[in-house]
Amino acid sequence: MLQTSTQTPARNLPDALLTWYDRHHRDLPWRVSPAAAAAGKRADPYHIWLSEVMLQQTTVQAVKPYFWKFLGLWPKVTDLAAAPVEDVMAAWAGLGYYARARNLKKCAEAVATEHGGAFPDTEQGLRALPGIGDYTSAAVAAIAFNRQAAVMDGNVERVISRLYAIDAPLPGSKSLMKAKVTALTPAARPGDFAQAMMDLGATICTPKRPACAICPLRDDCLAFAEHDPERFPVKAAKKEKPVRLGAAFIAVTPEGEILLRRREESGLLGGMTEVPTTAWTSRVDGGATAAHAPFDADWEPCGLVVHVFTHFELRLSIFRAKTNRTDKQSTVGWWEPVENLERQALPTVMKKAISQAIPLAFAPR
DNA sequence: TAGGCGTGGCG
């Protein structure tokens, strides 16, 4: 059947999006471009999985250097499986959400020992692995294995909520949105479709001031028709962030070593390295003093460090003392030369605390 | 199911 030139070509929404993606996709280190994919190039499941875990609640810009570092240290998933967990934590330091690193290591071990070194190639098989939830299992299945899996992350939620003008607030409306994504996901190129939805959300359908004028889905979008796309997605009201107080103690020997210790395996900053601190409490009497130090020394106050976590704000009073090594102190943790601090699994809040006491601790050498 | 769990960039 012929169409006259005045008719709009028959074109469904997934096709419109994929056509846009072919032309405007982002080039990312872990990604196979649509042209290369058409020529038969396949994404490496290890690369896709590693990038997806790093990208959980984390920006592309923050992930890129870590992605390269991990591939350099551990080129194959079996290399990562064989690595000491301390090395993995140290390499992850600064990226946040450290349970991801612990689960990354566990997942690599499971792939190596239970799956012969090859990732499961189905959504269900991937979903059973540590640190892989609804999003990541669908993403790896679609992108690395071309499975028709419905991928929904924060970007997709925004695009879908606008396309259909969904008024119900997140996270309650998630199942409704997931059903919409499932209905849209094509049998052909499901991985490109997922990446296209996310690219659209990241570059066009942005939280603020979306670029509707150049959006390939504009004609299908109810939020655009209503002239207020920023109204979506509707989200439940947030709770206020409490403040917690504490003190951190930086002990320095004449040899230039500082006292470090390891945090418990689970919970906040689990398995990461820290300087000795008091408990972080919600008391507001400002009671943090040298009396709470891990041992007696000539502690001098040297300022305050404020660090904002996801669910509370921490105000750490910093104390510093010159001291000599004794056996008693060594039961607290271990003494580490300052020039080795860069190799430790120190979360950002601890780097801030140490820098407050020793301004050049993390200076380039 | 709702809360715990990091960090850095951006408007």
Next chain:
DNA sequence: TCGCCAAGCCT
């Protein structure tokens, strides 16, 4: 300056 929030997972 500061609130928002980014390719979520686990319990």
